[in-house]
Amino acid sequence: MALHIYNSYTRKKELFAPITPGHVGMYVCGPTVSGESHLGHARPYVTFDVVYRYLTFKKLKVRYVRNITDAGHFEEEGREAEDKVSTKAQLEKLEPMELVQKYTNLFHWAMKQFNCIEPSIEPTATGHIVEQINMIEEIIRQGYAYEKNGSVYFDVKKYAAAHDYGKLSGRILEDLLDAESRENSVRELDGQQEKRDSADFALWKSAPPEHIMRWKSPWGEGFPGWHIECSAMATKYLGTKFDIHGGGMDLQFPHHESEIAQSTICNHTSPVNYWMHNNMITINGRKMGKSYNNVIKLTELFSGEHPLLTQPFHPMTVRFFILQSHYRSTLDFSSEALAASEKAVKRLWEAYNTLLKLPVTDNKQASDVALDEKITNWLGELEEFMDDDFNSAKVLANLFEMAPVINSLKDRLIPSESISSATLQMMKDKWKVFLEDIFGLSGVEEGNSELLQSVMQLLIEIRKEAKTKKDFATSDKIRKQLTELGILLKDEKDGSTSWNLD
RNA sequence: GGUCCUUUGGCCGAGUGGCUCAGGCAAAGCUCUGCAAAAGCUUCUACAGCGGUUCGAAUCCGCUAGGGACCUCCA
Numbered sequence: 001m002a003l004h005i006y007n008s009y010t011r012k013k014e015l016f017a018p019i020t021p022g023h024v025g026m027y028v029c030g031p032t033v034s035g036e037s038h039l040g041h042a043r044p045y046v047t048f049d050v051v052y053r054y055l056t057f058k059k060l061k062v063r064y065v066r067n068i069t070d071a072g073h074f075e076e077e078g079r080e081a082e083d084k085v086s087t088k089a090q091l092e093k094l095e096p097m098e099l100v101q102k103y104t105n106l107f108h109w110a111m112k113q114f115n116c117i118e119p120s121i122e123p124t125a126t127g128h129i130v131e132q133i134n135m136i137e138e139i140i141r142q143g144y145a146y147e148k149n150g151s152v153y154f155d156v157k158k159y160a161a162a163h164d165y166g167k168l169s170g171r172i173l174e175d176l177l178d179a180e181s182r183e184n185s186v187r188e189l190d191g192q193q194e195k196r197d198s199a200d201f202a203l204w205k206s207a208p209p210e211h212i213m214r215w216k217s218p219w220g221e222g223f224p225g226w227h228i229e230c231s232a233m234a235t236k237y238l239g240t241k242f243d244i245h246g247g248g249m250d251l252q253f254p255h256h257e258s259e260i261a262q263s264t265i266c267n268h269t270s271p272v273n274y275w276m277h278n279n280m281i282t283i284n285g286r287k288m289g290k291s292y293n294n295v296i297k298l299t300e301l302f303s304g305e306h307p308l309l310t311q312p313f314h315p316m317t318v319r320f321f322i323l324q325s326h327y328r329s330t331l332d333f334s335s336e337a338l339a340a341s342e343k344a345v346k347r348l349w350e351a352y353n354t355l356l357k358l359p360v361t362d363n364k365q366a367s368d369v370a371l372d373e374k375i376t377n378w379l380g381e382l383e384e385f386m387d388d389d390f391n392s393a394k395v396l397a398n399l400f401e402m403a404p405v406i407n408s409l410k411d412r413l414i415p416s417e418s419i420s421s422a423t424l425q426m427m428k429d430k431w432k433v434f435l436e437d438i439f440g441l442s443g444v445e446e447g448n449s450e451l452l453q454s455v456m457q458l459l460i461e462i463r464k465e466a467k468t469k470k471d472f473a474t475s476d477k478i479r480k481q482l483t484e485l486g487i488l489l490k491d492e493k494d495g496s497t498s499w500n501l502d
Numbered sequence: 503g504g505u506c507c508u509u510u511g512g513c514c515g516a517g518u519g520g521c522u523c524a525g526g527c528a529a530a531g532c533u534c535u536g537c538a539a540a541a542g543c544u545u546c547u548a549c550a551g552c553g554g555u556u557c558g559a560a561u562c563c564g565c566u567a568g569g570g571a572c573c574u575c576c577a
Contacts, residue, residue, distance in 0.1 A: 029577075037577090044577045170506060171573075226575085248577030255576090278577070279507095285569060289576060324526070325515060330508080330570075337514045340527035347526085350540085393516050397525035407541055411534090414542095472536060479538080490540045498540090 003058060005244075006328060006389045008252065008275040009168050013389055018243050019273065024055050024062045025242030027234045027272075029251055030122070032069040033103035037110050038295040039318070039333060040248075040281045040288040046319055046440075047278045047327040047390075048246045049116040053438045054386055064119040065237050068107075070100040071125035071213060071224055096212050100126075110298045113315035115440040121237050125229040129215045132224045132232040135266050136203045144265045148194040150206030150220035156199040159261050168260060168275060169253035201258050203228050227258035231271070234259075240267035249277040250287075278327045283308070285332065296333070310335045313342065316441055320345040323392040323439055348396070349443060350500070351403040352431055354410050360421050360428075368418035371405070375423055378402055379430045386438070395434060402427065411493045456487070460497045463489075 003016040018024050028048045031037060048066075055062045111118070125132075136152055139145040145154050159165055166172060202225035207214040214221045234242065240263070247256065256275065263271035280287045283294050296306050304312030321341040325331045366372035378398045385394040406427075408414040435441050459478055466474035479489045486502045 031577080032575090041577050047577095169572075172505065250572075250576055253572060254574085280571075280577075282570080287571070287576090291574090291576070321514090329515080332514075334514080336527085340514060342527095344526045391516080394524075397516065400525055404542070411541065413534095467536080470536075476537075483539085488539065491535070491538085493534075493541085500540095 003054075003387045004389055005274050005276060007273075008277045009272070014274070016243075016274065018060065019241060022059075022061060024060045024244065025238035026052065026055075026062055026064050026244040026246065027230070027238055027242065028064070028066045028119070028245075029230060029247035029255070030066040030068050031103075031107050033100050033107060035103060035290070036297045036299065037103075037107050038288060038297045039301055040295065042110070042114060042298065042318060043281050043322055043327070043331070044246065044248050044278045045111060045116050046114055046322045048276075049114070049440060050323065050392060050438060051244070051246070051276070051390060052117060052119075053440060054390065057433065057438055063121070063238065064117075065121045065123065065234065066119040067230060067233050068104055068122060068124045069226075069229065070097075070104070071129070071229065106299075110315075113298075113302065114319055115315070115442055117440070123233045123237065125224065125233075126213075128229065128233050128236065129224065131236055132228045133204075133217050135228060135232050135235070135262065136224075137218065138266045139203065139262060142265055145203055146196065147219050150222060151194065151202060152204040152219055152225075153195050153200040154203055154258065154261060155196065156201070156261070157197050159265065163261065163264060165261060166257065169257050171253060171257070201225065201227060201254060203262070227255055228262060230255070231259045231262045231266070234271065235263060235267060241269050241271060241273070243272075244274045244276060245272040246276040246278070249279055250289075252277060279330045281331050281333055283333045288333065308335060311339065313338050316443075317342040317345055319439075319441060320348075320396075324396055326389075326391060326393055328389075344400075345441070348399060348403060348435075349441070351399075351406045352435055353443075355406045355428055355431055358406070358409055358416075358424060358428075360425055361416060363417050363419075363421045363424075366418060366420040366423065367415065371414070372419045372423050375402060375405065375419060375427060379426055382430060382434055392439065395439075399431065399434070402431075456499055460489070460499070464497065 004013045005016045006013045026048070028044065031041060045066075048064075052062055052064050136145065139154065140147070140152065143155075144159055145152050156165060204217060204219055204222050204224055206220055206222045211223070213223050215223060234245070245256070245259075260270060260272070263269075282288060283296070286292055286294060288295055296308065300306040301309065301313055301318065302315060304310075317338060318341075321338055322331065324341060324344075378401055381398055382395050385391040385398070388394075405414065409416060409418075459482070463475045463478045466472075466478075482489060482499070483502075487499055488502050490498050490500075492498055
């Protein structure tokens with residue numbers, strides 16, 4: 001089976017065929033760096049990180065572009081106050097780029113925590129003002145945009161007459177056009193009055209005097225509309241037509257719909273072959289989002305400092321939590337669910353470490369053919385599952401099926417000759433590839449320094465001596481106090497003792 | 503008001519026409535152990551309701567009910 005991707009545009013799973021054989025161009029909508037990232041933001045970046053890793057595993061050379069939205073159209077934190085006190089000295093004033101830098105750094109830090117591979121190109125909106133202006137000019141030249149009071153709007157009605165506007169988001173044109181006739185009319189947007197139709201969207205916005213972020217343009221000082229940056233940067237780095245465009249489902253409309261319209265006019269071709277949208281993370285069944293006032297920031301998640309959290313959670317736990325469901329399903333957050341993931345990922349990771357340590361003997365013939373076949377099947381399915389629109393949940397389920405086998409091999413509950421050495425080696429290889437290379441998981445142990453290793457070795461020896469002398473008071477004391485310190489001792493079947501951090 | 507999606511066992515979550523079965527967490531029993539922990543084995547609770555299509559439906563269709571998303575910034 002070859003890779004199939006669910007295309008939001010056609011609402012079907014389709015065979016993935018890159019435009020340029022062997023190469024993939026992928027654009028993912030990045031963060032708006034006007035505030036701290038929260039758990040909801042983690043989902044697309046983890047999801048598309050796995051997509052990126054899997055395509056790479058499939059021997060495809062991927063150019064992965066993920067933008068940083070740092071321009072104009074967002075309300076910077078503290079803006080309101082700033083607007084009122086513009087008489088301050090330069091250094092006392094709020095410098096927008098300072099905020100942008102702060103939240104960009106924080107975002108990069110979070111991505112690192114999650115083990116997300118850096119994109120090939122991470123362009124910023126402010127760094128591509130010229131490209132955006134050029135694109136707007138071209139759209140005006142072709143008669144699909146108009147200028148009004150220093151702002152430029154895209155003419156949706158004109159575009160829709162000859163194009164499929166609304167197809168991606170499943171919108172009905174009549175509903176969008178002349179929306180004022182609707183009962184629940186749109187909320188007041190800036191400049192609503194100067195648009196020819198309320199469905200038109202801004203390509204360039206004239207900046208009021210107090211607006212801090214502003215650039216010169218043929219239409220006066222202002223800042224770019226939200227949608228144009230992605231079109232401009234995607235075109236610049238991936239060409240007029242590229243393979244995959246990803247983002248959250250909530251961006252389908254109006255953002256991605258507008259991207260299609262802009263690029264189609266400017267480049268005379270629809271920009272994207274496969275549209276991929278991840279679903280939302282919910283909390284108590286409701287989408288996590290700023291406007292719902294129910295966000296859990298990533299820093300809070302990692303520290304456990306939030307009323308809804310009973311404990312801190314490791315980034316790998318969160319990553320695993322995301323991978324345990326399919327990216328197109330909503331995923332409901334709760335401290336309980338995350339705690340379950342924490343235990344699960346720990347168990348899986350320990351099985352993985354155990355597997356790596358199993359000695360590969362020269363066993364050509366499996367004595368338990370049924371088991372050997374079962375394992376081979378489980379391993380073979382891993383790629384099939386990923387090929388079926390990145391079904392990471394099924395891959396994990398199969399890995400869990402193998403965990404008891406691995407543990408039993410270690411404890412000799414299953415004799416080592418039961419499976420062939422080829423199968424064992426394949427198991428080692430596949431686990432490594434899927435857990436580390438594709439899922440991007442890593443161990444959660446910290447502070448595993450050489451010094452600690454030696455100290456632990458010493459304690460284990462002392463305890464062993466006590467046990468031999470049947471001095472269980474001493475041996476239990478060591479174990480109990482270590483447990484209180486967060487170190488768990490395990491007496492193995494072969495008489496040795498292992499330990500790990502809780 | 504419009505458009506679309508969703509409802510799976512105590513919890514989280516795969517699954518889309520048939521086969522013994524997702525998986526994880528929790529719970530119970532047993533084995534191992536000086537005792538634990540870990541591990542292993544076993545058990546357990548499901549497809550919102552009603553109707554239809556079909557030899558056969560959690561899976562397809564219809565209705566009812568609940569939940570949600572988008573239509574406005576949003577991952």
